[in-house]
Amino acid sequence: MALSSLCLGIQAQTIVKPAAKITRTSFAVITDTPTWQACADELQNYADVLAEEELPTFIVHHNWKSPEEVKKAIKNLHKKHNLEGVVLVGDIPVPMIRKAQHMTSAFKMDEEKYPFVDSSVPSDRFYDDFNLKFDFLKKDPEKPTFFYYELAADSPQQIKCDIYSARVKPVKNGEDPHKQIKKFFNKAVKEHQSGNKLDQFFSYTGEGSYSNSLTAWTQEALTIRQQMPGTFDSPTAPGRARFMRYNFSEYPKEDVMSMLRRDDLDLSIFHEHGMPERQYLSGTPEVEYADDAINLIKESMRDMARRCNGDSAKLADFSRKYTDMGFDSSWWAGYDKPEMIKADSLSDLRRGLVLADITETAPNSRMVIFDACYNGDFREPDNIAARYIFSDGKCVATFANSVNVLQDKQANELLGLLWLGSRVGHWAQETNILESHIIGDPTFRFAPSSDDIDITEILSRPYNENAELELLGTTHPDVRSLALHRLWRHGYKGLSPILLEIYRTSPVAMERYTAMSLLEKLGDANFDQILAEAINDPNEFIRRKAANWMGRVGHDEYVPVLVDAYFADNQSARVAFNIEMILRAFSDEAVDKALDGKSGELASKLRKAYAYRAESDATVLDKNANKTWRIAFTNSLRNNNIHASLPEYIALMEDSAEDEDVRIAMIKALAWYDKSYRRNEIMAACDRLRKSSGSSKAIKDEARRTYFRLK
Template sequence: MSFKNYYKSCGLGLVLLFSALCAAARDGVAVVVDVVSYDKARAELNDYVKALEQKQGYKVYVVVDRWQVPDSIRAELMALHTQKHDAIVGAVLVGDIPVPMVRDAQYLTSAFKMDQTVNHRESSVPSDRFYDDFSLRFRPLGKDDTLPYYYYSLTAEGAQKLSPDIFSGRIRPTDAGGTSRYDKLRAYLRKATAAKLNPERFRSVFVFTGDGSISESMPAHIDEFRGLMEHFPQLAATPEAFSYMNYDDATPIRFRMMNEMMRPYLSLAMLHHHGDWDTQYLNMRTNDNLTINEIQKWGFRPNARCVVFDACFNGSFHRDDCIANEYIFSNGKTVATLAGSVNIIQDKWYDRYLGLLACGVSIGYINQHTAYLEGHVIGDPTFAFLPTPPCKGSADLLCRDMLEHASHYTDKALLQTLRTSPLATVRLQAFTMLTDRRSSVLDDAIITALDDNYEMLQRFAVNTMAKRGSERLIPAFARLLTRTNLSKRVAFNADQAIQFFNKQLLVKAVDSCLAQMEGRLVKADSFCTAVRGQVEKMGGRWDSDIMSLLNDSLDHKHALRQAGYMRIYCPAYLLPKVAKYTLRCTDNDVRKALLDVMGWHGMAYTSDVCLKVVHKMATDQQLPQDVRDEARRCELRIIN
């Protein structure tokens, strides 16, 4: 394909080339490519761009990065997104595009919590939110000595939550495995282009579950399959549309899993297991795992067009190689993956909006609206299936409507949806929206969701309840703790939640529930003893440690260490004392650490007390600038 070259001046040396204008306004997509990759794969890139334009209707802008500076790329993407006509809605990062390593933003990850005083490479998060979320503001910290990493601190001047303005995806081949990165890039672009020239309908889903996933809770996995029927109602009568595999279905399991992944017409694979950048831990008990070396040894060619890696580090695109890269650069038909660059939490809504794939929505759109700092599309974010007419009342279409018209849904209406919708995923959407809003009816939503018959929603309610910590929730929590048949994962999370509630009040509520149950329990004494024992063990476990800090009993080093724990382990009922101490604390390091702590607990029922204190500190001109900056950051996190 020939391009009409257009040179746009840019102080940092970017050259912008874009395709011929068309009369009708279109969604734009930026294809950002480094100089060498552009030269080495020009023909394949031209064909890819042509397919984007002619088959998917995008207006394509090819941005050739000649200086390898993230700031210059971000500035160009922002300009293309805000232009009046044919503004971009997404970006494809091709080749050796510099990697932003984000610091001071761990609260935007799902699970990554590391001391930032250790090695910068390990304690930073590789994240393309730098390129796609323009509400964030960053302070440059310099380039890595040897690697194409650029370190940035998230500042208090911008937003403190994620809301990407565009979607993005990484196509970053390396020379690992003995094949040139440019050979890999050319082959991948041919594959991605072929997927556009010969689009397919969504046909099938494969789910693999490794050992230790979601506490190996059978109700959790049963309800996962139930959710798939709501995500993909179009497949209800389709032969071989759904297939499932557990880690103990065979020994070894990796060969059976690879065979299933090589089915010719597999649309989507969702893989639950533990992971590292070079390993899929399928069965750690028997060391039955799939490594990069194993992938290459057995000539594994995954054909699932899209793959979700519900595993830590499998999407570490910044390294010389990673599992997600092995999938997309294989000779199979995998075009796009969703994967994390660092560790991820198990208790997340991993399949949120995935049903939209069957409706022709791009995988980039889905990642954009389920964003974590570490979550990325590895592969082509514009990949999309041909739309399949959805069944009436498709859950994911309803969820998308709720998302895109959120202002039309009052808190009262969302609570009513949570209480009455026959679709589990729609109820989960309503609960999630109320949680994100930190709604005034959040306690009512939690109490309702604790009794929901959808395991994932019940599990999320327990986790939100722990963050909230409201005394009003204690009676409902006590009823949950004294149920005789909780799922293993809900029970595990409930046990963990005990430590975030006033122990005396919880013991009283649990005793009241047990007193009403004793007449209908076999071996009542042992049951009651077990429940009371768990409350006794977990209740109030952090009180003395936190109070030792607030009573000035710790030296500087141990005070900072304790503050680090308190980012996760600080009950809501102690936050007012933390706020009061922070106000009088004179140790700048400890003061900033405690401001950071309060920013982690914006969901707490006592967060208003924290908000007053941090606002006062943010506007106190007598305080050092770095303390005021941390206070402002904390204030925005609580407000958001």
């Protein structure tokens, strides 16, 4: 095939065409010319193995000058050859997205206060969602592959990827970048030819994930059993699912590394905290004896003393604080001694996986999902997710995040598609958010674990409404959920009542979650209605999301339901926390009525949590209050919508006598009220501001952005 390929020069781009006829869909490797010149054989071998899987593959190489060049090439291939996905290999421009934090799960960094490189989201949604619109800002003067864009004010405000995408970007691990790419594609080809089924599953939950809630943690085994039954087979069958928590041992790092080295491991999920260079596996271990506890406290206090960075004034304050608490300097003695620094550093390393550990471990888990912050930050010269695929192990695909993510983000929706033999890219295309990316091979797939359905055919065929509706009758729950996603993506008008019925009747937790989450995207009356039922769902994650979404909608009718759930389900720590946080969304009258007659510690906690609303409003609405604090409390409305105070917020927004910075902060914050039952009031006010001759350009720009965001 390599000999029969045709090379076409189009606007200085070279396209190596597949020899095989395109009957359904196609795929593309997008790379830079130096990488093609160094790795042509390996990339062509990869294209050949995809052709054997009936996925004809283009290879496009060029010395790319901008993301627009890359996107244009991708869109042309999609239009002419029904492209289903791409992998971006080597030195491909990185779109750095701004004004789109609502498309992330948690990222809320102040774009005006912090540098562009830190406060932007590196995201390939620029390439794989063709409908999103962006306004170019600038090229990074120090990082030539970084290009900054704002999401256009009138762009669609939801992600609906037209294709799937992935990155294979070498890291600084001491090895030649092109050699890394060669090795990766060689092992990717081997895995495509292995015929390996997904029957060995591993999940690890690190310290601090789910707030260490056992109620939240135990749910995953139940959902995996429903989605991938083959990983729960009998002892005589090969399949097995394993679940591990941070407190199964004092230092579980070695156990995790041993698990990742297993030659038969197929899929792993890490629920943890993370940074580009580290997976945080465990914290301070639980100990039984006093001497062990004392040593751990001393280690912690030495660390705090070092954080004074040699500043004598800070060190004196630190010493005074802990001396007043009954400690003396012996508790942090030796904090600045080289031998003690080394010993404490080694102790700290026992609590996480760092870059060098990944190389040493050489993970064999074919795919790894990181439900963690920053582990896939491809802005950095090195990152955890990329280390996995460039290791000597069998890992060929990871799914990771380029910035911080919501701790409670659901990573397991549609996971059964992988068990059925879906390509990783097809799975990710339905679950992506702005910051989530495949690092590695998006075309990788496990051999199907069921003979009664061809998931690849379903995922690669053109959308057909009747065919999707027929899939709702299949026995595989995640195939039914896939059909619901596709119906939503294509705007099927009869979807809402179907979702309502499925939520109420399905025994499968993740299918109920899919139904509820798609109703959330529709934002109609059925969504408002289902939340009061979902707060009592058997699945903890669904209860948690229902509480959060009630706060986003804001009907006072939710308050007694939430209060009852708080008292009935307080052992579910994350559900209780969400209720405490969102109760402030509602009116004084509704909360007072719901808490009337309630007493005890739980009632006291709720009243204390609700008092935040009065404190927040008192600062936000007081023109004489400190401006910095006014803006800070206003910004908090993004995460915690307060609906009962909207008339006052709108009045502040339209008050020409108000400080303009405070007004702009409020206009920005109200853009996050996209599920509010009162969003039409906000839109009307923004419409008046953007058309008003008395409004400044800054006010008009933000009002226009918020208007389209809510519309």
